[in-house]
Amino acid sequence: MGEPVYQLLGVTRVYGARKVLDIASLDVYPGEILGVVGPSGAGKSTLLRLLGFLETPTSGAMAFRGQRVNGGAPSLAVRRQVTMVFQRPVLLSDSVYANVAYGLRVRGVTDARERVEKVLDLLGMLPLRKEAASTLSGGEAQRVALARALVVEPEVLLLDEPTANLDPAHVAIIENVIRQARERTGMTIVLVTHNVFQARRLADRVALLVSGRLVEVAPTKTFFESPSAPETHAFISGEMVY
Amino acid sequence: MLGSALRQAVQLILSLESEVLRIVLLSLRVSVTALAFSTLMGVPLGAWLGLRRFFARRLVIAAIYTGMGFPPVVVGLAVYMLLSRSGPLGSLGWAWVPGLFTPGAMVIAQVIIATPLVAGFTMAAVMGVDPNLRQQLISLGATSWQATRAVLREARQGVVVAVVAGFGSVISEVGAVMLVGGNIEGSTRVLTTAIVLETHKGNFSLALAMGLVLLAMTFAINIAVLRLQGKAYG
Ligand SMILES: Nc1ncnc2c1ncn2[C@@H]1O[C@H](COP(=O)(O)OP(=O)(O)OP(=O)(O)O)[C@@H](O)[C@H]1O
Ligand SMILES: [Mg+2]
Numbered sequence: 001m002g003e004p005v006y007q008l009l010g011v012t013r014v015y016g017a018r019k020v021l022d023i024a025s026l027d028v029y030p031g032e033i034l035g036v037v038g039p040s041g042a043g044k045s046t047l048l049r050l051l052g053f054l055e056t057p058t059s060g061a062m063a064f065r066g067q068r069v070n071g072g073a074p075s076l077a078v079r080r081q082v083t084m085v086f087q088r089p090v091l092l093s094d095s096v097y098a099n100v101a102y103g104l105r106v107r108g109v110t111d112a113r114e115r116v117e118k119v120l121d122l123l124g125m126l127p128l129r130k131e132a133a134s135t136l137s138g139g140e141a142q143r144v145a146l147a148r149a150l151v152v153e154p155e156v157l158l159l160d161e162p163t164a165n166l167d168p169a170h171v172a173i174i175e176n177v178i179r180q181a182r183e184r185t186g187m188t189i190v191l192v193t194h195n196v197f198q199a200r201r202l203a204d205r206v207a208l209l210v211s212g213r214l215v216e217v218a219p220t221k222t223f224f225e226s227p228s229a230p231e232t233h234a235f236i237s238g239e240m241v242y
Numbered sequence: 243m244l245g246s247a248l249r250q251a252v253q254l255i256l257s258l259e260s261e262v263l264r265i266v267l268l269s270l271r272v273s274v275t276a277l278a279f280s281t282l283m284g285v286p287l288g289a290w291l292g293l294r295r296f297f298a299r300r301l302v303i304a305a306i307y308t309g310m311g312f313p314p315v316v317v318g319l320a321v322y323m324l325l326s327r328s329g330p331l332g333s334l335g336w337a338w339v340p341g342l343f344t345p346g347a348m349v350i351a352q353v354i355i356a357t358p359l360v361a362g363f364t365m366a367a368v369m370g371v372d373p374n375l376r377q378q379l380i381s382l383g384a385t386s387w388q389a390t391r392a393v394l395r396e397a398r399q400g401v402v403v404a405v406v407a408g409f410g411s412v413i414s415e416v417g418a419v420m421l422v423g424g425n426i427e428g429s430t431r432v433l434t435t436a437i438v439l440e441t442h443k444g445n446f447s448l449a450l451a452m453g454l455v456l457l458a459m460t461f462a463i464n465i466a467v468l469r470l471q472g473k474a475y476g
Contacts, residue, residue, distance in 0.1 A: 052381050080383040090375040093396055102392075103382040152383060 002030050003066060005156060005188050006051060011060035011070075013046050013212075021046050021212045023060070033182060033189045035203030035220070037196055037235065043212040044192040045087055048158045051190060052084040080107065083154040087161045087192075089145030091133040096125060099133050099144050103152040112151075119151045122177050124170075138165040146174065150181055157181070159191045163198065175202055196236050200224055208232050247450035251458075254451050261428075266455060269432040272345050273413040276352030280408050284357045285401060288364025289394055303365070309358025314351070315417030321351040322421050343424040348432070351418035356408035363407055367400020368393065402471050406464060413460055 004027040013021035021043040028034055028051075036044050049055045050062065053073050062070040064078065073079060083103070091099050100120060104112040120126045123143045128136070133144060142165050149157060159178070163171045179202065182189055193199055199206050199220070206223040208215045208231065216229040227233050254262050291303060325332045325342045332342070340346025371393050379389040394401075416434035423430035425439060433456045440449035 054377055054381060076383075076385060079380075082381075083383065084378075084381040086374070086378055086381075088374065090372045090378055092375075092392060102379070102384075106379075106382065106384045106388045148382060 004028060004063075005030050005065060007061075007063040007066075008050075009061045011050065011057045011062055013043070013050060013055065014058040019058075019212060021050070021057075023047070023212075023214055026207070026214060026217065028188060028190060030188050031182070031186045032204045033178075033191055033202055035199030035206040036190060036192045036209055037194070037199050037206060038209035039235075040194075042209040044209055045160055046212075047209065048084060048160050048190065048192055051156070052082055052158050053079050054084070080152075081155040082158065083149045083152055083156070084158040085145050085149045085160060085162050087164070089141055091136075091141055091144060093132070093134050095129065096120070096131050096133055096136070096144055097129040100129075100148045100151055103148055107152065115151055116147075119147045122150075122180075123147050124173060139167070139170060142166065143170070143174070146177070150177070153185055154187060156188045156190070159189060161193055162191070164194070171198070178202060196224075208235055210235075244450070247447045247454065250447050251451035251454040254455060262452070262455075264428070265431055265433055265436050265452075266459070268345065268430070269413065269434075269456075270459070272348045272419070272432060273352060273409065276349045276412050277356055277405065277409050279349070279353045280356035280360045280412075281405055283353075284360025284404070284408065285364050287357075288361040288366075288401075288404065289368050289397075291361070292365040292368025292397070293390060293393065306358045306362045306365070309354075310362045312355065312358070313417065314355050314415040315421065317354050318351050318418030318421030321347060321354065321418065325350070325422065342422060343426060343430055345423070345430060347422040348419045348430065351422050352412040352415065355415060355418060356412045359411055360404045360408040363404030364397070364401050367397040367404065370400060371396040399471055402467055406467050409463065410460060414456070 006026070006028040008023050008026040010025070011021065011023045012019055036047065038044055046055070050057055053069065056072055057070050060070065061068060064074065064082075067074070067078075069078070092102065097116060097120075100116045101112045104115065109115075117126060117129070120129055123146060125140065125143050125147060128140065133141065136144065142162065146159075146162055162178070163174050166174065175198070178189065178191070181187060191199070191202060203220050205217060206220050207217040208223075208229070210231055216223065216227055216232045218227065223232065224236055227236065291299060291306075322342065323329050325339070325347055327333060331339050340350065375396065376389045376393055379392050380386070384392065414434065416438060419430070419432055420435050420438065423432070423435065425431050425435040431439075433452055437449045437452050437456070440446075440452065
């Protein structure tokens with residue numbers, strides 16, 4: 001599977017007096033889609049923020065492509081290889097087009113237009129490109145948030161509940177876009193989702209996070225058909241009480 | 243009386259009677275100059291307070307809030323004492339320090355009145371931008387400075403409001419310009435002090451007419467600003 005993109009060892013994150021994340025060990029491999037599932041408040045978004053260099057671990061070691069990165073934000077060039085789609089996207093009060101072009105503009109890309117329009121088209125948002133982002137519905141805003149991340153073609157894409165506000169038809173569209181993006185560019189994707197079925201459909205490996213700890217990380221088939229942890233069994237059958 | 247005042251106001255504007263015209267132009271010159279300084283200082287100060295958390299920030303904010311509520315006449319008194327010949331600045335005799343009863347002294351007083359307003363409203367506007375936006379832009383590859391610029395751009399409507407509020411406060415203020423300007427005919431008389439004078443003299447319709455001119459002026463400026471604002475994405 002090649003050298004891991006991320007290597008986490010004993011990584012914790014503490015807020016105040018609460019340890020919300022406590023990862024004994026986790027490797028993320030190039031080109032894979034790693035699904036992360038778990039109950040609300042388990043620390044899934046916190047984990048993504050660490051992977052996106054938006055927060056630093058309280059303790060432990062984290063490496064990105066073999067380089068230690070737990071001592072504050074890495075260089076701009078490294079940072080720009082990783083892009084995150086947030087659980088609650090905040091858009092600029094500007095047009096849809098300008099929002100999607102933002103990541104290219106800050107990189108000084110001048111011929112952004114074709115790339116922006118292509119991504120908007122993939123997500124069915126091309127007709128709305130001139131609309132003010134503030135007028136979009138929740139699901140439309142979420143698609144713009146995915147578009148603005150995809151357009152920069154990062155090496156690593158971190159997705160936090162990218163389909164939470166969408167109807168089944170649009171969920172299918174977005175899942176296809178994610179699959180195609182990975183196939184076309186070989187990008188590494190970490191996908192956080194409440195929805196175990198989505199993890200099953202998209203992920204190569206699935207991780208279960210409960211109370212900040214990784215209970216199980218396994219290939220998707222194993223995770224769903226013969227999980228080793230009783231919590232995994234309870235979670236995928238919808239029995240887990242939190 | 244309102245009817246005759248209206249007629250007189252229209253006549254005043256149409257005839258551009260030289261003394262009234264001079265008063266109007268001086269009002270604009272003093273307040274626009276003061277506002278320019280206040281904007282140059284207040285917008286960066288407000289943006290900085292809205293963006294950064296630092297030691298003594300709350301103290302600076304408390305000072306600004308106090309400044310926002312300062313009675314102009316007290317500011318006038320302070321500037322008067324500062325600039326008078328025996329005052330700390332006036333006694334230095336430096337050429338670039340304006341003397342009392344000059345438009346320069348009026349500008350100084352109005353800068354002190356408007357700057358806290360501009361800074362306070364700008365800070366509120368910047369703080370009103372969703373704090374998650376910055377992190378999301380950083381994640382899209384923005385540098386810290388690029389993200390800061392985008393956040394300020396998000397606050398642009400509030401910044402326009404801040405500048406308009408600053409202008410409204412100084413163009414309509416009478417206490418400070420009266421004290422430090424002295425309402426001298428032909429040199430420091432502005433619309434508000436002229437209105438006070440004409441009212442005392444019993445020329446109510448002239449006073450009212452000048453009041454209407456003042457109102458029309460601020461209205462026109464606000465409309466112009468709102469039009470500029472309307473061009474941005476809402
Ligand atoms: N900045 C913060 N300060 C304090 N506590 C925080 C902060 N961010 C997250 N937490 C806490 O950490 C815990 C994990 O939060 P996180 O957002 O990672 O959960 P999650 O698994 O993404 O949940 P959900 O599925 O509901 O989105 C929560 O209990 C939350 O209250
Ligand atoms: Mg979350």
